Amino acid sequence: MSDGRFRLPETPAALVLRRAVRSWLAEFVTPGMPAVAVALSGGADSLALTAATVVEAGAKGLPVDALTVDHGLQAGSDRVAAEAxxxxxxxxxxxxxxxxxxxxxxxxxxxxxxxxRYAALDAARAGCPVLIGHTLDDQAETVLLGLARGSGARSIQGMAPWSPPWGRPLLGVRRADTGRLCADLGLSPHQDPHNASPEFTRVRVRTEVLPLLEEVLGGGVAEALARTGAQLREDAAVLDALAGELLARARDDAGGLAVETLATAPAALRRRAIRAWLLAGGANALTGKHLHAVDALITDWRGQGGVAVGGGTPEARLVAERERGRLTLRRHDRSPAR
Structure with a gap:
């Protein structure tokens, strides 16, 4: 039990980790929160996060629970999980x-x-937030991968520090610092072989692409990418709020949307409003192609048919259509007779 007996050494890495976790807790912990959980893989990032969280959450009287997911993908994974x-x-x-x-x-x-992994953590968290050890380096990789996909500003925002129930206190901390803290504590982090396997795109970005960019551009690339993601999240928060107001004006009592209201809105707000409407209506795995096709029902209307979006069932498709100046979202029978 966290009773204040565990202490971190007064090392530079410990101070960096403690400051990051303390700031996150100060901003996002709410009154009545029973505890915090940490997703612990046994790697350096999650071990360092666990150590810092025990100290900083303990200072607030919050107990800390560790949750370790055993994916069963490698021989001995159960032993690694038990050791973590x-x-x-x-x-x-x-x-x-x-x-x-x-x-x-x-x-x-x-x-x-x-x-x-996320399904298991969600089922086990018992109403507590789950802290995840994603670092600034992970954020840079995420932003760069999103940029390569070319699917808009949302894809290069990176990860948010708080996306309930997931908390990421270490997005401003370098991976080197988590490794140093583990060394300071005499811990031997687990080295997941998947994190060094070039068959995974993220691994190649980590081991080949980012080091090359750092070399060619003279350093600071990871920080710049993470900073870009943070700036885009701030901008997106404003645009999403404005899009919410637009959606409220366009929505009718039956849940459809007035085409005229949407057609006169700026594209950035209109598409955000459409996206929120589709997600609320049950769409999943929504892509930029889906979104632009639904947007074309408003801006490039030529009598085209509806747009099937993810979120249907084996028996019925979820389809966005234009009819009588409104956008509707309905399930359509998949049977051949349809």
Whole structure:
């Protein structure tokens, strides 16, 4: 149990980690929050996050629970998970649990593992926020990958420090600092072989692309990418608020949208409003192609048919259509007779 007995050494890395976690807790912890959980993989980032969180959350009287997901993708993964949980207990967490999961195949190994991991963490968190050890380096990789996809500003915003229930206190901390703190504590982080496998795009960005950019551009690239993501999130928050007002004006009592109201709005607001409407209506796996096709029902109307968006069922498709000056979102039977 976190009783204040665990202390971090007064090293530069410890001070960086403590400051980052303290700032996050001060901004996002709300009265009545029962505890905080940490997603602990056993790697350096999550171990350093756990250590700093035990100290800083403990100072606020908040217990810390460690949640370790065992993906079962490698021989001995159960042992690695058990060792991570044991280390967390030595750092002073209230509890440490191992969550075995079964990873599917949809979307590739990385995506399937991520889906299984977040589902397990969500089921086990018992109403608490879950802190994740993503660092500034991870943020830079995410922004760069989003830029390469070319799917708009939203894709290069990177990760938010708080996207309930997921908290990311270390987005301003370099990966080198988490490694140094583990060394200061005498911890031996687990080295996941997947993090060095070139078959994964993110690994190649980490080990090849970003180092080359740092060399060619003279350093500071990771910080610049992370800073760009933060600036875009600030801009997006304003645009999303304005789009929400537009959506409220355009929506009718039946849940449809008035084309005339949307057609006169700036494109950036109109598309955000359409996106929010589609998501609220059950659309999932929404792509830029879907969004632009629905937008064309407003701005380039030639009598075209509806646009199927993700979120249907085996029996019915979810379709956005234009009819009598309104956008509607309905499920259409998939049967051949339809």
């Amino acid at each position: 949980a044991a280390t967390a207990r030595s750092l002073g967490v209230r509890s440490a649990r191992v969550l075995p999961v079964r990873v599917g195949a949809e979307g590739g190994l990385e995506a399937a593992a991520r889906t299984a």
